[in-house]
Amino acid sequence: MLIKPSGICKFCNSSSLHEFQAQERMLGLGGKFIYQECRNCGSLQLSNIPKDLSTYYPKDYYSFSPLVKSSPLKNLIKKVRMKLFLSGVAGLAPSYGYWLNRLEPNLKDKIADVGCGNGQLIYELHVGGFKNLHGFDPFAEGDAMLAENCYLWKKELSEADYSFDIIMMHHSFEHMSDPKQVLTDCYNHLNPGGKLLVRTPISDAKVFQEEMELWVQLDAPRHLVIPSIKGFRSVAEEIGFDLKEVVFDSEAFQFLGTELYKKGYPLSPENLDKYFTPEEQMEYKEKALLYNEKGLGDQVCFYLVKKD
Ligand SMILES: [Zn+2]
Numbered sequence: 001m002l003i004k005p006s007g008i009c010k011f012c013n014s015s016s017l018h019e020f021q022a023q024e025r026m027l028g029l030g031g032k033f034i035y036q037e038c039r040n041c042g043s044l045q046l047s048n049i050p051k052d053l054s055t056y057y058p059k060d061y062y063s064f065s066p067l068v069k070s071s072p073l074k075n076l077i078k079k080v081r082m083k084l085f086l087s088g089v090a091g092l093a094p095s096y097g098y099w100l101n102r103l104e105p106n107l108k109d110k111i112a113d114v115g116c117g118n119g120q121l122i123y124e125l126h127v128g129g130f131k132n133l134h135g136f137d138p139f140a141e142g143d144a145m146l147a148e149n150c151y152l153w154k155k156e157l158s159e160a161d162y163s164f165d166i167i168m169m170h171h172s173f174e175h176m177s178d179p180k181q182v183l184t185d186c187y188n189h190l191n192p193g194g195k196l197l198v199r200t201p202i203s204d205a206k207v208f209q210e211e212m213e214l215w216v217q218l219d220a221p222r223h224l225v226i227p228s229i230k231g232f233r234s235v236a237e238e239i240g241f242d243l244k245e246v247v248f249d250s251e252a253f254q255f256l257g258t259e260l261y262k263k264g265y266p267l268s269p270e271n272l273d274k275y276f277t278p279e280e281q282m283e284y285k286e287k288a289l290l291y292n293e294k295g296l297g298d299q300v301c302f303y304l305v306k307k308d
Pocket of ligand 1: 038041
């Protein structure tokens with residue numbers, strides 16, 4: 001007998017869901033995790049969220065490695081490069097320049113990074129000359145001033161009693177269970193006309209459509225929700241955002257990681273180098289660029305604006 005899954009889609013409110021099963025594969029822990037896929041918008045949500053998710057985050061999880069501070073000389077070079085980059089000089093982009101550019105930031109903008117891990121990104125922006133930076137992560141070790149006007153807060157954005165010109169989330173959105181609440185908190189903490197950038201995997205990904213639970217960015221059970229573009233637009237517009245632009249920025253990782261899982265191996269940099277030649281890795285890199293051009297890649301940047 002088929003039992004109809006209970007619940008509603010966290011993105012479009014549809015109750016037409018179907019379920020499939022996935023395992024923890026990054027560490028090779030296995031388990032039985034049930035994802036619900038919305039038949040209306042295609043978004044994914046984990047229905048049996050473990051009570052203690054910390055079991056699934058290894059101690060050396062990348063976002064909690066120690067902050068790396070560069071030398072004063074290197075900082076000076078980074079600052080000059082950022083100034084030139086923001087004024088439109090090509091060829092000097094930092095690795096994250098492609099998404100920063102589209103936010104059209106001002107160095108004085110008050111910027112929040114939600115789910116900032118150790119705060120490395122806001123530190124880099126500080127070095128680049130930005131003057132009002134706040135990282136939020138309830139799993140940080142504690143509050144810290146990383147540099148002048150660059151703060152790491154061990155709390156949720158919702159606990160902040162001030163608002164921002166720009167809020168960004170870099171692959172933290174999918175780790176939070178309530179997308180509507182997360183986006184509402186962002187909305188409430190943006191100044192009128194403020195900008196929100198959400199970078200996240202999406203369920204429209206060709207790799208997911210083809211490989212289902214072997215898709216590396218399903219990442220059970222750490223990824224609690226994965227929107228489709230349709231689902232994300234639906235919840236964002238309901239809250240009062242304008243979804244201005246969707247830019248694909250998927251990488252070779254979508255193929256390399258998924259291939260590893262198909263072979264039955266856990267994910268590690270050693271395994272990537274062991275099972276793929278540099279030529280194969282390069283081919284996948286080019287394939288990712290092609291997927292991004294065609295809108296088939298497995299992650300995007302959502303650019304939103306809070307309507308005045
Ligand atoms: Zn839906």
